[in-house]
Amino acid sequence: MNHSTNSKGQPKDGCRVYHHDDAENLPPHSHHDKETLSEVNVQSYWRANVKVLTVLLSLWALVSFGCGVLFSDWLDQFNLGGFPLGFWFTQQGTMLCFVAIIFIYHIWMKKIERAHGVDDDEGSIDNHPTNQTGTGAQP
Amino acid sequence: MSAQILSFIFVGLSFALYIGIAIWSRVGSTKDFYVAGGGVHPVVNGMATAADWMSAASFLSVAGILAFNGRDGAVYLVGWTGGYVLLALLLAPYLRKFGRFTVPEFIGDRYYSKLARVVAVICLIFISFTYIAGQMRGVGIVFSRFLEVDINTGVVIGMAIVFCYAVLGGMKGITYTQVAQYCVLIFAFMVPAIFMSIMWTDNPIPQLGLGDKLNDGSGLSVLQKLDQVTTELGFNTYTVGTRSTIDSLAIIAALMIGTAGLPHVIVRFFTVPKVSDARKSAGYALAFICIMYTTIPAVAAFSRLNLTESVHEVAYSEAPAWVEKWENTGLIAWKDKNNDGIMQYRPGHAFIPTKPVFTEARGDYGERVISNELTNNSNEMYVDRDIMVMANPEIAQLPNWVIALIAAGAVAAALSTAAGLLLVISSSVAHDLMKRTFMPDISDKKELLFARLAAVVAILIAGWFGINPPAFVAQVVAFAFGMAAASLFPPIVMGIFSKRINRSGAVAGMLVGLCSTLAYIIYFSFIAPEINNADHWFLGISPTGIGSLGAILNVIVTVVVSRFTPPPPAQVQDMIDDIRIPAGAGVAHEH
Known part of the structure; x- marks a missing residue:
């Protein structure tokens, strides 16, 4: 409780510290109350995360609403393995793209998280000493 | 051996397997179902999620809808699978980090309000009941056919079995049981599909067979033949859509947002060890789902050809045996x-x-x-569209064991989903509603009693809807998605991505979203079904697609109300910061 409960928490030494034991009116939601992460890392991580989401969700919308509905009829003029392309997208293509999008997301995020030191790899504590407690190693 | 005896044997064997797994996983030191989840590998969890999510509607009904509607039916495929992307990108990692078991718990804590939690429970119950009704109908269809009884008797038998299964198997072994159920249902679905694909095109891969040329020497491809047959008889041409663009977009959006808001699917992501595993697990789940979902269009096309050939312009006295058998079930x-x-x-x-x-x-x-x-x-x-998958092996004159396999697969699909839904309903009622809201002092024993009672009531209501379905299985299920889209998805996503959204906004948004969507669906399905057509729909959006508009309404109301009311307290804002970072996710735990 040495930290201000003000959420805008005045930066100390240019580094904002999250103290989850401040949230005493709430039931604890994860077991890392003493965990501290530097604000810079967290903020740039979140920005990178939002960028990834924007790119992938645009792709998702393009595939499902675009190829699946809006340009579906236009795509029919092309042929893929005996299918009119637009028809193929509605029956199989969109779904295959969806699977690809999720796996791209997984790999991309993993990379970003390692770069920002906020990942949940086993033993990753060593990589970023600011992270004081275990990461998912609780019983 | 007759198909009926074989069906008994196959369904019996699969049941023995599920119960065996339930008992086996109970013997281990599974302190709780919840903690057991902590050690589930992403691939295993993905498979279980796939079984949880692929319901009787997926197994029995979607192929039927596609067979009868051609290209128009594809909105269900795109919508349901596309929702998985939203789930994986916008919800799964954060809810896993949050580390609790139920959706109302997240909403209750994020919006620091009992009222928000109660509203979430109400939304969840509406959704789950609608969804489970579709499962009962599905089980009913299976039993009515292979026991050769009336569909209503079939539903009652299904209710009894789901009840016993939920009580006997308990919820502890649910993950591994669902893995077994996935294996059974995917095998059961693929075998007849491969048979039919070979029968029509010589291509053993149904996905490719659909685009292939027919093997009858006519030089036509499967799709050309379908277009020809449907046009000749005066149906809509198979590969040409007739649905308006706006309605297609609305339905797809509603199904997508709804999939991501389905409580029984969301809770699955609490059971992986790490946040990154939640993402990976969603990917595997969708891959497993897509094995079946890309096969469905092929099954639909082949069965449409089969059906037309074996029924149209055929004398009733010479009709194949399956016609009379399905006639006896009333379908x-x-x-x-x-x-x-x-x-x-x-x-x-x-x-x-x-x-x-x-x-x-x-x-x-x-x-x-x-x-x-x-x-x-x-x-x-x-x-009846819902019989297409069940009738397929008979129509295509496949061996009796394939028919029996389908019965086992359909029961697996319905049971896995019904069990997941019952878990969600009973935990919400007993835990969120009773223990955490109205009766905080009740004992564990009483909580369990409430959970069981809730399950019983759920089965009874679902059974009633199974006997008196307002629409086809897939449509009933689609309504559930609409409600999930309009009520649960927006507050969860906004709760993660915005720190400004507060209690008043979320509660108002959920209520407006749910009520407007429900009112629209009830009005067009029950009060004035005679004007349920594009001329009377709001903006040309059908009741199936209205959930997307409900979701937009929800977001607007939430944002506006939040603007004029005080921001959430500091603790809540800290909690949001915390769930945004993957590091430090403990094992999901109960309070």
Whole structure:
């Protein structure tokens, strides 16, 4: 409780510290109350995360609403393995793209998280000493 | 051996397997189902999620919808699978980090309000009940056919089995049981699909077979043949869509947002060890789902060809045996309008009401006599869409063991989903509603009692809807998605991505979203079904697609109300910061 409960928490030494034991009116939601992460890392991580989401969700919308509905009829003029392309997208293509999008997301995020030191790899504590407690190693 | 005896053996064996797994996983030191989840590998969890999510509707009904609607039916495929992307990108990692078991718990804590939690529970119950009703109908169809009883009797048998299964198997072994169920249902679905693909095109891969040339030497491809057949008989051309663009977009959006808001699917992501595993697990789940979902269009196309060939312009006295068997379940009916003894299968409803009302009598050719008023089109057949997958092996004259396999697969699909839903309903009622809201002092024993009672009530209500379905299985299920889209998804996503959204905004948004969507669906499905068409729909959006508009309304109301009310307290803002970072996710735990 040495930290201000003000959420805008005045930066100390240019580094904002999250103290989850401040949230005493709430039931604890994860077991890392003493965990501290530097604000810079967290903020740039979140920005990178939002960028990834924007790119992938645009792709998702393009595939499902675009190829699946809006340009579906236009795509029919092309042929893929005996299918009119637009028809193929509605029956199989969109779904295959969806699977690809999720796996791209997984790999991309993993990379970003390692770069920002906020990942949940086993033993990753060593990589970023600011992270004081275990990461998912609780019983 | 007859198909009926084989069905008994297959369904019996699969049951023995599920119960065996449930007992086996109970023996281990599974302190709780919840903690057991902590050690589930992403691939295993993905498989279980796939089984949880692929319901009787996926197994039985979607292929039927596609077979009868052609390209228009594809909105269900795109919508349901596309929702998985939203789930994986916007919800799964953060809810896993949050580390609790139920969706109302997240909403209650994020919006620091009992009222928000209660509203979330109400939304969740609405959704789950609608969804489970579809499962009961599905189980009913399976049992009515392979026990050769009336569909209503089938639903009652299904209710009894789901009840025993939920109580006997308990919820502890649910993950591994669902893995087994996935294996059973995917095998059962693929075998007839491969058979039919070989039968029509010589191509053993149904996904490719659909685009292939027919092997009858006509030089036509499967799709060309389908277009030809459907156009000749006066149906809509198979590969050409007739749905308006706005309605297609709305339905796809509603199904997508709804999938991501389905409580029984969301909770699955609490059971992986790490946040990154939640993402990976969603990917595997969708991959497993897509094995079946990319096969569905092929099954639909082949079965449409099969059905038309074996029924249209065939004398009733020479009809294949399956026609009479399905007629006995009440899911096929024939009225000889032109007195030629031949079945004509053409577009339009053969009679009013569209579902047949049978009398006890038999007609000149031994058909069941119906008392419906006749329409003046030339269609003489009623074929329930939900029978397509079940009837396929018989229509295609596949061996009896394939028929039995389908029965086991459909039961697996319905049971896995029903069990997941029952878990969500009972935990929400007992835990979120009773323990954490109204009766905080009740003992664990009492909480369990409430959980069981909630499950029983859920089964009874679901059974009633199974006997009196407001629509086809897939449509019933689609309504559930609409409600999930309009009520649960927006507050969860906004709760993660915005720190400004507060209690008043979320509660108002959920209520407006749920009520407006529900009102629209009830109005067009029950109060004024006669004007349920594009001319009367708001902006040309059908009741199936209205959830997307409900979701937009929800977001607007939430944002506006939040703007004019104080921001969430500091603790809540800290909690949001915390769930945004993957590091430090403990094992999901109970409070």
